Amino acid sequence: MEKLVKIQIPSTLKKQLVDDWDFVTQQDKLVKLPRSPNVDDILTKYLEYRSKKDGIMTDSVGEILKGIRCYFDKALPVMLLYKKERQQYNEVVHDDVSPSTIYGAEHLLRLFVKIPELLAYVNIEEETLIRLQQKLMDFLKYRLSPSSILSYTTI
Numbered sequence: 001m002e003k004l005v006k007i008q009i010p011s012t013l014k015k016q017l018v019d020d021w022d023f024v025t026q027q028d029k030l031v032k033l034p035r036s037p038n039v040d041d042i043l044t045k046y047l048e049y050r051s052k053k054d055g056i057m058t059d060s061v062g063e064i065l066k067g068i069r070c071y072f073d074k075a076l077p078v079m080l081l082y083k084k085e086r087q088q089y090n091e092v093v094h095d096d097v098s099p100s101t102i103y104g105a106e107h108l109l110r111l112f113v114k115i116p117e118l119l120a121y122v123n124i125e126e127e128t129l130i131r132l133q134q135k136l137m138d139f140l141k142y143r144l145s146p147s148s149i150l151s152y153t154t155i
Helices: 011-026 039-054 059-080 083-092 105-119 126-143
Strands: 029-031 152-154
Touching: 011 029, 011 083, 011 105, 029 083, 039 059, 039 105, 039 126, 059 083, 059 105, 059 126, 105 126
Parallel strands: none
Antiparallel strands: 029 152
16 A cells, blocks of 8 residues: 655745746746755755754754655656756766756755655655654755745746
Protein backbone atom coordinates (compact mmCIF):
# COMPACT_ATOMS: atom_id res chain seq x y z
CA MET A 1 0.00 0.00 0.00
CA GLU A 2 1.42 3.37 -0.90
CA LYS A 3 1.73 6.02 1.79
CA LEU A 4 1.20 9.55 0.65
CA VAL A 5 3.04 12.46 2.17
CA LYS A 6 0.78 15.47 2.02
CA ILE A 7 2.52 18.79 1.76
CA GLN A 8 0.23 21.79 2.03
CA ILE A 9 1.83 24.47 -0.10
CA PRO A 10 0.87 27.95 1.17
CA SER A 11 -1.27 29.97 -1.25
CA THR A 12 1.47 32.59 -1.73
CA LEU A 13 3.81 29.84 -2.91
CA LYS A 14 1.13 28.31 -5.12
CA LYS A 15 0.83 31.69 -6.82
CA GLN A 16 4.61 31.71 -7.16
CA LEU A 17 4.49 28.32 -8.89
CA VAL A 18 1.87 29.59 -11.34
CA ASP A 19 3.88 32.76 -12.03
CA ASP A 20 7.01 30.65 -12.50
CA TRP A 21 5.21 28.41 -15.01
CA ASP A 22 3.88 31.48 -16.84
CA PHE A 23 7.27 33.21 -17.04
CA VAL A 24 9.02 30.15 -18.44
CA THR A 25 6.41 28.50 -20.63
CA GLN A 26 4.36 31.47 -21.84
CA GLN A 27 6.69 34.49 -21.69
CA ASP A 28 9.90 32.68 -22.74
CA LYS A 29 11.85 33.79 -19.68
CA LEU A 30 14.44 31.81 -17.75
CA VAL A 31 15.69 32.11 -14.20
CA LYS A 32 19.04 33.91 -14.12
CA LEU A 33 21.74 31.42 -13.15
CA PRO A 34 23.63 30.92 -10.96
CA ARG A 35 21.16 31.87 -8.23
CA SER A 36 22.06 33.51 -4.98
CA PRO A 37 21.11 32.10 -2.62
CA ASN A 38 21.35 28.70 -4.24
CA VAL A 39 19.71 25.51 -2.93
CA ASP A 40 22.77 24.62 -0.84
CA ASP A 41 22.74 28.09 0.76
CA ILE A 42 19.02 27.85 1.51
CA LEU A 43 19.38 24.44 3.15
CA THR A 44 22.42 25.55 5.19
CA LYS A 45 20.66 28.70 6.42
CA TYR A 46 17.62 26.68 7.42
CA LEU A 47 19.79 24.24 9.38
CA GLU A 48 21.45 27.17 11.18
CA TYR A 49 18.02 28.66 11.92
CA ARG A 50 16.69 25.37 13.32
CA SER A 51 19.82 24.86 15.41
CA LYS A 52 19.51 28.32 16.97
CA LYS A 53 15.77 27.99 17.49
CA ASP A 54 16.01 24.50 19.03
CA GLY A 55 19.26 25.22 20.85
CA ILE A 56 20.81 22.04 19.48
CA MET A 57 22.00 20.62 16.18
CA THR A 58 19.36 18.05 15.36
CA ASP A 59 20.57 15.09 13.34
CA SER A 60 17.12 14.42 11.92
CA VAL A 61 16.84 17.90 10.39
CA GLY A 62 20.35 17.60 8.94
CA GLU A 63 19.51 14.21 7.45
CA ILE A 64 16.27 15.51 5.96
CA LEU A 65 18.10 18.46 4.39
CA LYS A 66 20.74 16.12 2.93
CA GLY A 67 17.87 14.09 1.49
CA ILE A 68 16.24 17.18 0.00
CA ARG A 69 19.55 18.14 -1.61
CA CYS A 70 20.04 14.64 -3.00
CA TYR A 71 16.47 14.47 -4.33
CA PHE A 72 16.88 17.94 -5.83
CA ASP A 73 20.12 17.10 -7.64
CA LYS A 74 18.67 13.86 -9.05
CA ALA A 75 15.15 15.13 -9.81
CA LEU A 76 16.06 18.48 -11.40
CA PRO A 77 17.07 17.21 -14.85
CA VAL A 78 14.43 14.48 -14.88
CA MET A 79 11.27 16.13 -13.59
CA LEU A 80 11.75 19.70 -12.37
CA LEU A 81 12.71 21.51 -15.56
CA TYR A 82 10.35 22.81 -18.21
CA LYS A 83 11.29 21.96 -21.78
CA LYS A 84 12.48 25.51 -22.43
CA GLU A 85 14.95 25.27 -19.52
CA ARG A 86 16.78 22.15 -20.69
CA GLN A 87 19.30 23.92 -22.92
CA GLN A 88 20.21 26.27 -20.09
CA TYR A 89 20.69 23.27 -17.79
CA ASN A 90 23.02 21.59 -20.31
CA GLU A 91 25.06 24.78 -20.55
CA VAL A 92 25.51 25.35 -16.80
CA VAL A 93 25.58 21.89 -15.22
CA HIS A 94 28.58 19.70 -15.92
CA ASP A 95 29.80 16.41 -14.42
CA ASP A 96 31.66 18.06 -11.57
CA VAL A 97 28.92 20.59 -10.73
CA SER A 98 25.97 19.93 -8.46
CA PRO A 99 22.67 21.55 -9.57
CA SER A 100 22.05 22.59 -5.96
CA THR A 101 25.03 24.97 -6.22
CA ILE A 102 23.54 26.69 -9.29
CA TYR A 103 19.75 26.64 -8.96
CA GLY A 104 17.71 28.41 -6.29
CA ALA A 105 14.35 28.67 -4.59
CA GLU A 106 12.30 28.66 -7.81
CA HIS A 107 13.31 25.11 -8.69
CA LEU A 108 13.44 23.94 -5.07
CA LEU A 109 9.79 24.92 -4.73
CA ARG A 110 8.96 22.72 -7.72
CA LEU A 111 10.57 19.80 -5.86
CA PHE A 112 8.11 20.21 -3.00
CA VAL A 113 5.26 19.64 -5.43
CA LYS A 114 6.88 16.36 -6.52
CA ILE A 115 7.96 15.07 -3.09
CA PRO A 116 4.70 13.19 -2.39
CA GLU A 117 5.09 11.08 -5.53
CA LEU A 118 8.83 10.62 -4.91
CA LEU A 119 8.24 9.35 -1.37
CA ALA A 120 5.13 7.29 -2.17
CA TYR A 121 7.01 4.00 -2.40
CA VAL A 122 9.86 4.65 0.03
CA ASN A 123 9.93 2.07 2.82
CA ILE A 124 9.34 4.30 5.82
CA GLU A 125 7.32 3.90 9.02
CA GLU A 126 4.15 5.95 9.27
CA GLU A 127 5.31 7.78 12.40
CA THR A 128 8.55 8.77 10.66
CA LEU A 129 6.58 9.84 7.62
CA ILE A 130 4.42 12.14 9.78
CA ARG A 131 7.52 13.73 11.36
CA LEU A 132 9.07 14.14 7.93
CA GLN A 133 5.92 15.83 6.66
CA GLN A 134 6.00 18.25 9.62
CA LYS A 135 9.67 19.11 9.00
CA LEU A 136 9.04 19.70 5.29
CA MET A 137 6.11 22.00 6.07
CA ASP A 138 8.23 23.93 8.58
CA PHE A 139 10.93 24.35 5.95
CA LEU A 140 8.41 25.65 3.40
CA LYS A 141 7.03 28.19 5.85
CA TYR A 142 10.51 29.32 6.87
CA ARG A 143 12.43 29.72 3.68
CA LEU A 144 10.55 29.65 0.45
CA SER A 145 8.86 32.99 0.81
CA PRO A 146 7.84 34.78 -2.40
CA SER A 147 10.37 37.53 -1.79
CA SER A 148 13.20 35.03 -2.07
CA ILE A 149 12.32 34.07 -5.61
CA LEU A 150 11.62 35.44 -9.07
CA SER A 151 14.48 36.75 -11.08
CA TYR A 152 13.99 35.98 -14.75
CA THR A 153 15.60 36.93 -18.02
CA THR A 154 14.16 36.65 -21.54
CA ILE A 155 15.34 33.67 -23.60
